[in-house]
Amino acid sequence: MNWFFLILAGVFEMTGVALINxxxxxxxxxxxxxxxxxxxxxxAFLSLAMITLPMGTAYAVWTGIGASGGAILGMVLYNESRSLLRIVCIGLVLTSAVGLKLVS
Structure with missing residues (x-):
């Protein structure tokens, strides 16, 4: 359940970033x-996830989801650059978040 809370926290982080714009x-x-x-x-969901997940892992995954998701939303909703290098970098952030989950 803690990973579900963490993913929800990341989704709401993406939402908050898009709503800043x-x-x-x-x-x-x-x-x-x-x-x-x-x-x-x-x-709130980050706090619930951190009850059982290590702080470093939870924070890194949360920011990874928020940053990657925010960049993707920027491309989709606000016509930001869709360069191959930008997409590769987003993939690296997501791969790192998955890696942290696998070793935690």
Missing amino acids: KFNKTRNWKSFLLMTIGFALSF
Whole structure:
């Protein structure tokens, strides 16, 4: 269950990052509230995951999901660069997160 919580934390981290961009474009209370809820849920699920997972592993996987997911969402939703090198780097981050899971 702890890995499920960690994945949820990463998904909400991605959501929060995407909503930062939305908030910067619209600057309204609804965007701010959604962004805040996304990050609050991310931290809540990270905290639950860290009850049993080592802090270093949990934090690295959480940030890996958030960073990779944020970059992918940027490509899909905001037409950011889709260069091969960028995609390879995202793959490296995800591979590292999976590696940490395998050795933990």
